[in-house]
Amino acid sequence: MNIKKITNIALRFTINRVIEIFGTSITIIGLFLLVSLISYSPSDPNFIFPDNTEINNILGFQGSYISDLFFQSFGIIDSSRDDSDPFFVITYAISG
Secondary structure (H helix, E strand, O other): OOHHHHHHHHHHHHHHHHHHHHHHHHHHHHHHHHHHHHOOOOOOOOOOOOOOOOOOOOOHHHHHHHHHHHHHHHHHHHHOOOOOOHHHHHHHHHHO
């Protein structure tokens, strides 16, 4: 067999496995983020409150920090406005 053909097949195989591993990793991280956001509790410890409070987040301490970061950065600020219907929020996010 031609060495060039063998290396081309091996390279395509390796690239496909790297893409699959990357996609699987992104999916797992997304699922962990979803679980963290779903189990968010305002009483969980975050960047402001002390560490000696009870953690209600399913993912524990890290999940409470991550969900608090995402909700403070993206979610709660937009949802507390009077014009917080989903269509407005989506069009505002798209338009910048």
